[in-house]
Amino acid sequence: MKLKEEQVSAEYVFRGKIINVRCDKAKIFDGRIVDREVVEHPGGVGIALEDDEGRFFMVTQYRYAQEQIMLEYPAGKKEKGEDPLTTAKREIVEETGYEGRDFVYLGNMVPTPAYDTEVIELYYARTGKYIGQHLDDDESIRLSRLTLDEITEKIVKGEINDAKTMGMTFLIKEFKERNQ
Amino acid sequence: MKLKEEQVSAEYVFRGKIINVRCDKAKIFDGRIVDREVVEHPGGVGIALEDDEGRFFMVTQYRYAQEQIMLEYPAGKKEKGEDPLTTAKREIVEETGYEGRDFVYLGNMVPTPAYDTEVIELYYARTGKYIGQHLDDDESIRLSRLTLDEITEKIVKGEINDAKTMGMTFLIKEFKERNQ
Numbered sequence A, B: 001m002k003l004k005e006e007q008v009s010a011e012y013v014f015r016g017k018i019i020n021v022r023c024d025k026a027k028i029f030d031g032r033i034v035d036r037e038v039v040e041h042p043g044g045v046g047i048a049l050e051d052d053e054g055r056f057f058m059v060t061q062y063r064y065a066q067e068q069i070m071l072e073y074p075a076g077k078k079e080k081g082e083d084p085l086t087t088a089k090r091e092i093v094e095e096t097g098y099e100g101r102d103f104v105y106l107g108n109m110v111p112t113p114a115y116d117t118e119v120i121e122l123y124y125a126r127t128g129k130y131i132g133q134h135l136d137d138d139e140s141i142r143l144s145r146l147t148l149d150e151i152t153e154k155i156v157k158g159e160i161n162d163a164k165t166m167g168m169t170f171l172i173k174e175f176k177e178r179n180q
Helices: A084-096 A148-157 A163-178 B084-096 B148-157 B163-178
Strands: A006-015 A020-027 A033-040 A044-050 A056-063 A068-072 A075-077 A098-109 A120-130 A141-146 B006-015 B020-027 B033-040 B044-050 B056-063 B068-072 B075-077 B098-109 B120-130 B141-146
Touching: A006 B006, A044 A084, A044 A098, A044 A163, A056 A084, A056 A148, A068 A163, A075 A084, A084 A098, A084 A120, A084 A141, A098 A163, A120 A163, A141 A148, A148 A163, A148 B163, A163 B148, A163 B163, B044 B084, B044 B098, B044 B163, B056 B084, B056 B148, B068 B163, B075 B084, B084 B098, B084 B120, B084 B141, B098 B163, B120 B163, B141 B148, B148 B163
Parallel strands: A044 A120, B044 B120
Antiparallel strands: A006 A020, A020 A033, A044 A056, A044 A075, A056 A068, A056 A141, A098 A120, B006 B020, B020 B033, B044 B056, B044 B075, B056 B068, B056 B141, B098 B120
């Protein structure tokens, strides 16, 4: 059975600063034309930055759409056309004040496959030189550092429920096990 | 420093079948008013269904917004006001043909905290009675069954990049280790 769906038409119903929204018509497996709502997002990066004591930088911030304070690895949105490693290197300084070194690409993650184009590129890095934090002017965050075991406990207890933080912790543990 | 942001105003710019989109004004930590784009989604469930041979049901499907075929645990969107366990029990029959039994709530996951209200409730269940698949009429999927080790390998190799599948695999492995 054919799985692929073909775009028949696309209409932008919203163009915003962060996202655009399209209402498409798509031809599905049996030839019928159906509606597909699509959120367009430029994509982003997540960075797990480990210090010399084996602790990872974590960001506490208010997430407006979720109406809650969440604990996550540092992350950021790509500028248009930007190489994700460039985004990762910029964002990690902006949020933690540290340069990253020895960047390892862990793979990517699709947070919301059903209706969103967003892809997050995931990196693991070690702390380099401290050059100072410089947040976006509408950002307010608290920084902390946790070990992988502490992060794992918080995920299991439900105190961390951010998808990228869950997925990245899984990938880092696998990476460390395989590269000991 | 204050983290919480207060809603000042909200304007719906799109009302669709799956999502609504709002442009809000919000008061942030320093008292300024800023724009916040919010995608409203009713939320959903993900279900890891294990058969008697220790294999998990996986769904292969075309994800229109991602323009790719993806391999994921069965999942579905909540009906308005629906209890998530009810959604999970319905979706698992619809997609696999099997009733679930011994449902374990693994916690929830926020796929896209920066701009989306979606929350996914995650369950682990064992296969019960086979009563037959009945998909939504615009759904076309392929079913397979993989062990946790096989799923882990596919995540590490980047062949699985769906956020809920990554996070759920992490939680199921932790659950099994702690409940042996």
